[in-house]
Amino acid sequence: MMKPVILFIAVSLDGYIADAEGNIDWLMKAGGEGDNGYDEMYRRVDTVVMGRKTYEHVLVLTDSFPYRDKDCYVFSTSSLDGGGPVTFVQGDVTKWLQNKQQESGTGIWLVGGADIIDPLLNEELIDEYIITFTPDLLGSGIPLFKQRPGQPKRLHLYEVKRWGELAQLHYKRVEDLPDQ
Numbered sequence: 315m316m317k318p319v320i321l322f323i324a325v326s327l328d329g330y331i332a333d334a335e336g337n338i339d340w341l342m343k344a345g346g347e348g349d350n351g352y353d354e355m356y357r358r359v360d361t362v363v364m365g366r367k368t369y370e371h372v373l374v375l376t377d378s379f380p381y382r383d384k385d386c387y388v389f390s391t392s393s394l395d396g397g398g399p400v401t402f403v404q405g406d407v408t409k410w411l412q413n414k415q416q417e418s419g420t421g422i423w424l425v426g427g428a429d430i431i432d433p434l435l436n437e438e439l440i441d442e443y444i445i446t447f448t449p450d451l452l453g454s455g456i457p458l459f460k461q462r463p464g465q466p467k468r469l470h471l472y473e474v475k476r477w478g479e480l481a482q483l484h485y486k487r488v489e490d491l492p493d494q
């Protein structure tokens with residue numbers, strides 16, 4: 315069985331994962347409850363994947379890298395030094411992820427950003443979308459999903475949760491559902 319790929323991410327009500335300058339400070343102002351479902355999702359994965367900009371934001375927001383207990387991979391088009399808590403990867407994210415799904419383990423958390431999400435969405439490699447909406451209307455910024463040509467995608471609404479003023483929608487790919 316292949317490891318599922320889970321997109322667990324927060325987004326503004328108007329669909330942005332960062333403001334026009336790439337900042338995510340507005341996320342810290344949203345009033346949630348507890349960990350907003352983070353621990354439950356985090357226990358389901360053994361691998362963490364993100365883009366370089368997302369990685370840099372994580373380093374700014376935390377005193378120590380929070381995912382040291384997982385296999386962490388950072389995609390970057392520029393050459394970066396190796397070592398530390400992550401492995402830097404260059405190349406085709408879709409081919410890399412398809413290989414990683416074949417390895418033993420529990421799941422892959424797709425942290426972000428948009429440049430990583432987009433090709434995986436196009437190749438239908440994201441199995442679950444757990445998207446937490448904040449009550450912010452940014453007006454512009456980096457969209458969660460880029461405009462793209464091609465076939466529309468249809469997902470199945472699996473669960474809806476409320477965490478204070480946050481709304482979390484959990485969708486699964488229709489192909490991943492058991493026959494009914």
